[in-house]
Amino acid sequence: MDLSTQDVLKDTAVDVSQMDIPVALAAMMDGSRDVGHIHDGKVIRTEAPEWLDAAPPLPMDINNFPFSKFVSMHFKKQTLGVALSNPPSTLTHIPEDLHSDAMEMLKMVIQFTSGPELHGLSEFLFGNHVVHKGLMEGRLRDELLCQLANEAERAHGANEARRGWLLLALCLCVFTPSVKLQKYFLKYVSDHGSGGFAAICQRNLTHGLAVAEVLPGESRSLPPCLLEWHAASEHVAMALNITSFGGETILSPVDSWSRGEDVVGSVLKHKGMVDSCRGWSLALQENGDVLEIAGHDYVLDLISFLEHPPAFHCQPPTYLGSHSPDRTNFMNNSHGNAEARTSMPPVSPITPNSVGPTGLLCQTHNTANLEAASQHHFDGYIDKMLGPLPPSENGVSFLFQNDAFVMHHVADIQT
Structure with a gap:
């Protein structure tokens, strides 16, 4: 029998696996049981890129925005990390018409962080369904981020905390808090991100806030891709492996907020072509399709x-394509075999000279100074970004293989 949100919040020891989930999500997850992710097995180990783009700096006044101050001003209970009320209520003050959606979102957050651990495509769909809630309704974003912060503080054990921080990092890949929460939340993730999540959340949020300065309320169009899931889970940076003019392959840093012009400009700058950044395009070739x-x-x-x-x-997507992707194939059978993969595929073993000619790359970084950051008292003092994110000690990174990411000049394709 399904449990209501009120029943769940009344007894924190309840079996959250018995909670109901949205019908559409249940149907997708049911269909994912015997199939694998379309990009399963495409994350492999490889060499590190030659350069990394610096993250935007922290605001000079960041220490004037302790998260406890935001909690006291904007949380209904003025407290973080306590059991929620019965009957259930939102953490922050949101419009009444969003209350039902916020409660559904909360149930899913609790299931993801405290319920039986999901794997593979089921985890990907469930987590991204939660993120999608924030993408679809901007007025719910602050509430969702605060729910995740509250669950992180209430976590029973390291695994629950890790899953909460993973979902929070994924949210910051695609949207940012409102202006009133931005600096407070940046301070919060900097002080409290555990197990390497402080640095990854910092970078996601600072890159997103740099975009928001120019385009307030800006967000991505879709939830995070599988590469971002791996990057967030393993606390890594990312890069693209791009085929440039003349067939040359270049590894270029990329983050969740990188636009096509950013990536192409970074490559051209690396090649010393700082005055030739106009008129270039970036296209993805995969399985015979080309999307630009x-x-x-x-x-x-x-x-x-x-x-x-x-x-x-x-x-609606605005990508130009030579063929429309088969949207029914977002889930693929594992090599056509009846025995499908149901867990997040491990990365391939390290092999010498494993850099392929094409694909995406995500780079590991040193987390030696990140564990100490998670031990700060609730409102610590920060004066720099947690990082930078250098390659791992043995120079190995992760590569996401696809057919090709190709940059070309518009003049070269005119007819």
Whole structure:
């Protein structure tokens, strides 16, 4: 028998596996039981890129925005990390018409963090369904981020905390808090991100806030792609392996908020072509299809477009393509075998000279100074970004293989 939200919050020891989930999500997860993710097995170990782009700096006044101050001003109970009320209520003050959606979102957050651990495509769909809630309704974003912060403080054990921080990091891949929460939340993730999540959340949020300065309320079009899941889970940075003019392959850093023009500009700058950044395009070749993005499109949304069914689209895609992707194939049978993969595939073993000619790369970093950051008292003092994110000690990184990411000049394709 399904449990109501009120029953769940009344007894924190309840079996959350018995909670109901949205019908549409249940149908997708049921269909995912015997299939694998379309990009399963495409994350492999490889060498590190030659350069990394610096993250935006922390605000000079960041220490004037302790999260406890936001909690006291904007939380209904003025407390973080306590059991929620019965009858259930939102953490923050939101419009009444959003209350039902917020409670559904809360149930899913509790299931993801405290319920039986999900794996593979089921985990991907469930987590991204929660993120999608924030993408679809901007007025719910602060509430969702605060719910995740509250659950992180209430976590029973390291695994629950890790799952809460993973979902929080994924949210910050695709949307940012409102102006009133931005600096407080940046302070919170900097002080409290555990097990390497402080640095990854910092970078996601600072990159997102740099975009929000120019385009307030801006968000990605789709939930995170599988590469971002691996990057967030293993606390790594990412890069694209791009085929440039003349067939040269270059590894270029990328983050969740990188647009096509950012990636192409970074490559051209690395090649010493700082005055030749106009007129270039970036296209993805995969399984015989070619999808091309405009300069203002987010690069990783293009990959997410291939990985998600139409129900996850927050706006109609504008990508140019030689063929329309088969949207029913966002889930693939594992090599056509009846025995399907149901867990997140491990990365391939390290092999010498394993850099392929094409694909996406995500780079590991040193977390030696990150564990200490998680031990700060609730409102610590921070004066720099947690990082930078250098390659691992043995120079090995992770590569996401696809057919090709190709940059070309518009003049070269005119007829």
